[in-house]
Amino acid sequence: MSEYVQVPSPSGKSAVWSPAANWLIPVALLLLSAVPVVAGSLRLAEMVGGLPVLPDGDRVRSAPVALVAHIVSVTVFSVLGAFQFAPRLRRRRRGWHRIAGRLVVLCGLLTALTGLWLTLFLPRGAADGDVLVAIRVVVSVAMAACVCLGFVAVRRRDVAAHRSWMIRGYAIGMGAGTQFFTQMAWLAAVGPVTTVGKTSTLTAGWLINIVVAEWIIRHRATGSGRQRGAGRVSRSAPPRPAG
Numbered sequence: 001m002s003e004y005v006q007v008p009s010p011s012g013k014s015a016v017w018s019p020a021a022n023w024l025i026p027v028a029l030l031l032l033s034a035v036p037v038v039a040g041s042l043r044l045a046e047m048v049g050g051l052p053v054l055p056d057g058d059r060v061r062s063a064p065v066a067l068v069a070h071i072v073s074v075t076v077f078s079v080l081g082a083f084q085f086a087p088r089l090r091r092r093r094r095g096w097h098r099i100a101g102r103l104v105v106l107c108g109l110l111t112a113l114t115g116l117w118l119t120l121f122l123p124r125g126a127a128d129g130d131v132l133v134a135i136r137v138v139v140s141v142a143m144a145a146c147v148c149l150g151f152v153a154v155r156r157r158d159v160a161a162h163r164s165w166m167i168r169g170y171a172i173g174m175g176a177g178t179q180f181f182t183q184m185a186w187l188a189a190v191g192p193v194t195t196v197g198k199t200s201t202l203t204a205g206w207l208i209n210i211v212v213a214e215w216i217i218r219h220r221a222t223g224s225g226r227q228r229g230a231g232r233v234s235r236s237a238p239p240r241p242a243g
Contacts, residue, residue, distance in 0.1 A: 033078030040071035171213035179205030
């Protein structure tokens with residue numbers, strides 16, 4: 001019978017990561033989440049009597065409960081979720097990962113559902129067209145579905161599927177971070193953001209994140225397959241004598 005050495009599994013439990021990945025991944029995700037976190041903080045400050053800094057304040061403040069719930073949930077989801085992708089922290093602090101993961105799932109669902117509610121029931125902004133509203137509905141439902149599927153997968157101990165779905169859900173939730181750059185690009189190249197420009201730039205932000213997420217998921221799967229193939233060492237045949 002052939003013997004095989006142990007190799008990294010698709011779940012990633014024994015995957016080998018570069019030491020830099022342990023801090024580069026969460027730092028990069030925190031930088032991406034800085035835009036929605038800062039914007040949400042400024043909006044909360046306005047709601048408690050601070051100076052108005054962001055545009056469209058009167059419209060969004062017409063639903064204060066849903067808005068506050070959305071801001072708080074997306075802040076926790078983005079910041080705490082960034083550390084869930086740190087390989088060493090996830091591997092060595094499994095208890096913390098599970099507890100924080102439950103909070104990330106809860107906040108992810110609340111982010112998606114409050115975002116859906118605000119899309120459907122809040123008065124539209126000046127540049128919000130029907131297409132953008134429809135896209136926001138699809139994105140909110142997709143994010144909620146990804147988070148739910150990720151939770152169901154980990155309950156079934158399918159860690160690989162859990163990570164894939166949570167990567168997708170986190171990527172969708174962090175769309176606002178990428179949308180800052182797509183809108184800045186539009187302002188620099190075209191000028192003021194119109195209805196078409198807002199729809200295009202917001203959609204581009206979500207699509208960029210989704211494409212990157214799928215590339216990461218497939219890259220991880222390919223890397224695990226290569227490691228399994230390289231790690232199988234048959235010892236059934238005796239080594240050839242030298243010379």
